[in-house]
Amino acid sequence: MGVSRRDMLTGAIAIGATAMVPSAAPARVRNNDGIERWGMFELELAGPARGNPIDDVTFAATFTCDGDRLTIPGFHDGDGVYRVRFSPPRIGVWQWHTHSNVEALDARTGSFRCTPPGPDNHGPVRVTEDGYHFAYADGTPFRQIGTTSYSWALQSDALCAETLATLSKAPFNKIRMCLLPPVAEVAPIAANPFVKTGPGPRDWDPTRPDPAYFRRFEQWIERLGALGIEADVILYTPYDQARGFADMRRADDERYLRYVAARFGAYRNVWWSMANEYDGVKSKSMADWDHLFQTLQAADPHDRLRSIHQRNVYYDYRKPWITHASIQNGSAVLNDARAQPHRNFAQKAVIFDEVMYEGDSSKRWGQLTGEEMVERFWWGLIAGTYVGHSETYQRHSWLGEGGKMIGSSVSRLAFLRRILETAPVPGIEPIETWYEFHLGGKPFDYYLRYFGDARPTEWPLILPGRAEDPKNRFRADVIDTWNMTITPVEGTFTMAQRDHYTHHDPSRPTIALPGKPWIAVRLTRV
Amino acid sequence: MGVSRRDMLTGAIAIGATAMVPSAAPARVRNNDGIERWGMFELELAGPARGNPIDDVTFAATFTCDGDRLTIPGFHDGDGVYRVRFSPPRIGVWQWHTHSNVEALDARTGSFRCTPPGPDNHGPVRVTEDGYHFAYADGTPFRQIGTTSYSWALQSDALCAETLATLSKAPFNKIRMCLLPPVAEVAPIAANPFVKTGPGPRDWDPTRPDPAYFRRFEQWIERLGALGIEADVILYTPYDQARGFADMRRADDERYLRYVAARFGAYRNVWWSMANEYDGVKSKSMADWDHLFQTLQAADPHDRLRSIHQRNVYYDYRKPWITHASIQNGSAVLNDARAQPHRNFAQKAVIFDEVMYEGDSSKRWGQLTGEEMVERFWWGLIAGTYVGHSETYQRHSWLGEGGKMIGSSVSRLAFLRRILETAPVPGIEPIETWYEFHLGGKPFDYYLRYFGDARPTEWPLILPGRAEDPKNRFRADVIDTWNMTITPVEGTFTMAQRDHYTHHDPSRPTIALPGKPWIAVRLTRV
Numbered sequence A, B: 001m002g003v004s005r006r007d008m009l010t011g012a013i014a015i016g017a018t019a020m021v022p023s024a025a026p027a028r029v030r031n032n033d034g035i036e037r038w039g040m041f042e043l044e045l046a047g048p049a050r051g052n053p054i055d056d057v058t059f060a061a062t063f064t065c066d067g068d069r070l071t072i073p074g075f076h077d078g079d080g081v082y083r084v085r086f087s088p089p090r091i092g093v094w095q096w097h098t099h100s101n102v103e104a105l106d107a108r109t110g111s112f113r114c115t116p117p118g119p120d121n122h123g124p125v126r127v128t129e130d131g132y133h134f135a136y137a138d139g140t141p142f143r144q145i146g147t148t149s150y151s152w153a154l155q156s157d158a159l160c161a162e163t164l165a166t167l168s169k170a171p172f173n174k175i176r177m178c179l180l181p182p183v184a185e186v187a188p189i190a191a192n193p194f195v196k197t198g199p200g201p202r203d204w205d206p207t208r209p210d211p212a213y214f215r216r217f218e219q220w221i222e223r224l225g226a227l228g229i230e231a232d233v234i235l236y237t238p239y240d241q242a243r244g245f246a247d248m249r250r251a252d253d254e255r256y257l258r259y260v261a262a263r264f265g266a267y268r269n270v271w272w273s274m275a276n277e278y279d280g281v282k283s284k285s286m287a288d289w290d291h292l293f294q295t296l297q298a299a300d301p302h303d304r305l306r307s308i309h310q311r312n313v314y315y316d317y318r319k320p321w322i323t324h325a326s327i328q329n330g331s332a333v334l335n336d337a338r339a340q341p342h343r344n345f346a347q348k349a350v351i352f353d354e355v356m357y358e359g360d361s362s363k364r365w366g367q368l369t370g371e372e373m374v375e376r377f378w379w380g381l382i383a384g385t386y387v388g389h390s391e392t393y394q395r396h397s398w399l400g401e402g403g404k405m406i407g408s409s410v411s412r413l414a415f416l417r418r419i420l421e422t423a424p425v426p427g428i429e430p431i432e433t434w435y436e437f438h439l440g441g442k443p444f445d446y447y448l449r450y451f452g453d454a455r456p457t458e459w460p461l462i463l464p465g466r467a468e469d470p471k472n473r474f475r476a477d478v479i480d481t482w483n484m485t486i487t488p489v490e491g492t493f494t495m496a497q498r499d500h501y502t503h504h505d506p507s508r509p510t511i512a513l514p515g516k517p518w519i520a521v522r523l524t525r526v
Helices: A157-168 A213-225 A251-263 A286-299 A336-346 A368-384 A407-420 B155-167 B211-224 B249-262 B285-300 B336-346 B370-382 B407-422
Strands: A001-008 A040-046 A059-063 A068-073 A081-086 A092-100 A111-115 A123-129 A134-135 A145-148 A172-178 A195-196 A203-211 A230-237 A272-275 A324-328 A349-354 A384-389 A429-431 A439-442 A446-450 A458-460 A473-480 A485-488 A503-504 A510-512 A517-525 B002-006 B040-047 B059-065 B068-073 B079-087 B091-099 B107-114 B125-127 B135-136 B145-148 B174-178 B194-196 B206-211 B229-232 B271-272 B326-327 B349-354 B386-389 B430-431 B439-442 B446-450 B458-460 B471-479 B485-486 B503-504 B510-512 B519-526
Touching: A001 B211, A040 A059, A040 A111, A040 B471, A059 B059, A059 B145, A068 A251, A068 B510, A081 A092, A081 A251, A145 A349, A195 B407, A203 A213, A203 A251, A213 A230, A213 A251, A230 A251, A251 A286, A272 A286, A324 A336, A336 A349, A336 A368, A336 A429, A336 B336, A368 A407, A368 A446, A384 A407, A384 B125, A384 B174, A429 B002, A429 B145, A439 B519, B040 B059, B040 B091, B040 B107, B059 B079, B068 B079, B068 B249, B079 B249, B135 B211, B145 B349, B145 B407, B155 B211, B155 B446, B211 B229, B249 B285, B326 B336, B336 B349, B370 B386, B370 B407, B370 B439, B370 B446, B386 B407
Parallel strands: A145 A172, A145 A384, A172 A230, A230 A272, A324 A349, A349 A384, B145 B174, B145 B386, B174 B229, B229 B271, B326 B349, B349 B386
Antiparallel strands: A001 A040, A040 A081, A059 A068, A059 A092, A092 A111, A123 A134, A195 A203, A429 A439, A439 A446, A446 A517, A458 A510, A473 A485, A473 A517, B002 B040, B040 B079, B059 B068, B059 B091, B091 B107, B125 B135, B194 B206, B430 B439, B439 B446, B446 B519, B458 B510, B471 B485, B471 B519
């Protein structure tokens, strides 16, 4: 047995971990350093390898630190090796003890010291208190700029390495990725999450996940984490009807979810996406999905973000196990007044994870120009929502296999991300979408006005505001979201009451604009 | 005691009602005719008038007809008169017997014959099986064209008569109306739903609803029914904070809802709107509203339609006691792609009951032109949703008191209603809103293309359709929704495959349009 230190995201050295091994089992301590807050502590014990260790062996560890107490399920990593992975939420000395129905795994105890996080470790992403945005656990805003590459993590090591290199230079801080092989036509290297029992596509044993498959997958989670990228792990898809990974029986689904939660849940950059296009899975009812969420939530004391992505029928995002809405809609982020009601219905943070893709696909959902892809991010932004990118060109599909990106939107999304670095916390709020202001921001403090594909030559600078509201002074920047320029407007604008509902500067009622598409104006309070 | 026949909506004569009165109480049979299906049977019994008859006396009657069995709560109509009102859902002989904790009201029995409905009696409105539209119980489509007049029913008899006369010539088949006085500034004739206990605004006894107040209100429900108009009865509002009708204690709320359900529920044209702008009521939580819905649902065996209207926070329309979404949104019906996601979130029929109003109000929510009011109905229509009208001019507010309508949208809504008379059943469905077709209808059978305020001079007639879909022949009409003209286009259009996703007629790829705003095109399969 042993205690291993997984400093997956920072590489920082920590000290102070100890392992007290009261039993007579062989003891081995792989690392005795401290564990960073939100890092990963891993306990490894030897147990039975025969029979079906998943169904026959219970194994968990309880971790305590002052008043805090968390019981973390363990998992069998093959060959009689059992692990518990724990990401400590607070600094201090954590005591642990194990529980098992097998003597070799039961009643072990120990402790480790949890140390302050390193400079690049901000903790897991959570929904902010207002309910509509995201932040890391240390309070750093997380401004979601997502992408999707369904099968990248199942490709060859060389292609995976290329994908990671691409991501290291890209603006994306979240990637949607399938855990199980989604489509038969993209033949992945990693094709068998469960032990094969014969040559046919349905010849696999749902009671025996193959540790090697999941071990390979989690190395990519870890590598993404090192790049500061959240791994939005998709647990089911409707696509591979030949192999039928989405058609397991309930007990098999439960085992799968518990295994995945125990194995991956301690990685602080993991999000759970229960499914892609859940309503395409014909073998599962809404009640089944609800049950799987409850199973996952119970199996994941790290309480990672949870959502589900649809084809046609929006899931009910108000259900308590949903942390944020993950929506596919091809036209919702073409106007802030289209996107904003999704917040109102969900009463939660909204990510439009699929809004059609940049590309030259023969499929109409893969034919956006780069301009159209970027436009969707800006409309979503000023509606107080978040958007996801992908691209699928005929000569190369990032959406399918990862590798390189060849589209033109990526650099513009990087430009958008830089703009957001100075935007208000916790995020951009929609502003009076009923009245077509097309403004997002923080009222009386910071505004983004977006014009989409219109080509205005001036903007009447009219802001919502009543007599009792503050009348502030602003400086303005004209932003060309496509050509990536920020042009300050000389001087400032001092707001005064214009009518019952609006403010303006009577001495400077308009801002001149270049008559080009994809323009935004930023107003910052002086 | 007696059995009275209320033939509220048809005036048809029915025969066969009998009353068997086994007890020694004075018996009186007011009508012994039959009762139409979906009409109203009313049983009247004498009981105790002292104490608080609402809280101290239980009273209900069970009605049976072959296998059907319904227990209908009764109510005290003042002065010791107790009534049970029952709207029989099927034809046949209905047996009834009463239950009470008071001997004079208990164990009475009788029967009546339920006869076929008259020609104008289509039964109550229900949501259609597909979930997104409405129909009367006999299957006749109900295509909602709503209006709102909050306090009309609380005005003088003369003004109420004027309102009814106005409605008799108007296109509206549903009206939203407050049961309790909503606003102090509009001094109604009917101001005291509960018995006053002193001169102050809060001096009223929530345990004692005034029967005269509710009796007056129900005559307007009945008169609306005779006009074929559904009464969308608003049970709470946040507006009158002086009198605080929305701030009752839970037991008082329950009593009020039970009283109203027993009293009004047998009118087949009643809908329940739990509140207008529920989220403006500061004394009630979401859990309170949920509880009130459950109370109402249990108290209303007639199971009338139930919804609730919001100011900012959309109620969760997926909750099981909600039959349809009732939404306030000032910009959702300015485009079908804005409106359609509301269906997807609610997974139920959607009525945009408040979309701002036609008028010249100083308030910006009452400044729509007639054109803008009508435009909202058309966008809502092709999104598969329904819309509500009202108008509030400075010289006369239909919205507040009823009376006359002076706006310009009404005649255009009548024109719209006539168009809907030949539209598909159960209703207009949205068609591929992701791809900006701006079409509603029934695929391959009937289409409405709406252009809003655009002024196209031609329309490339391109319809969604794949190779395997039927390629039909259509005739076309150009509809001027404002000038109320329907201009047939000569000849027909025979669809052929255009590309992977669309059909067109290669010999006639476009339809000429007049270059004016508010144009629609109707395609009808030949």
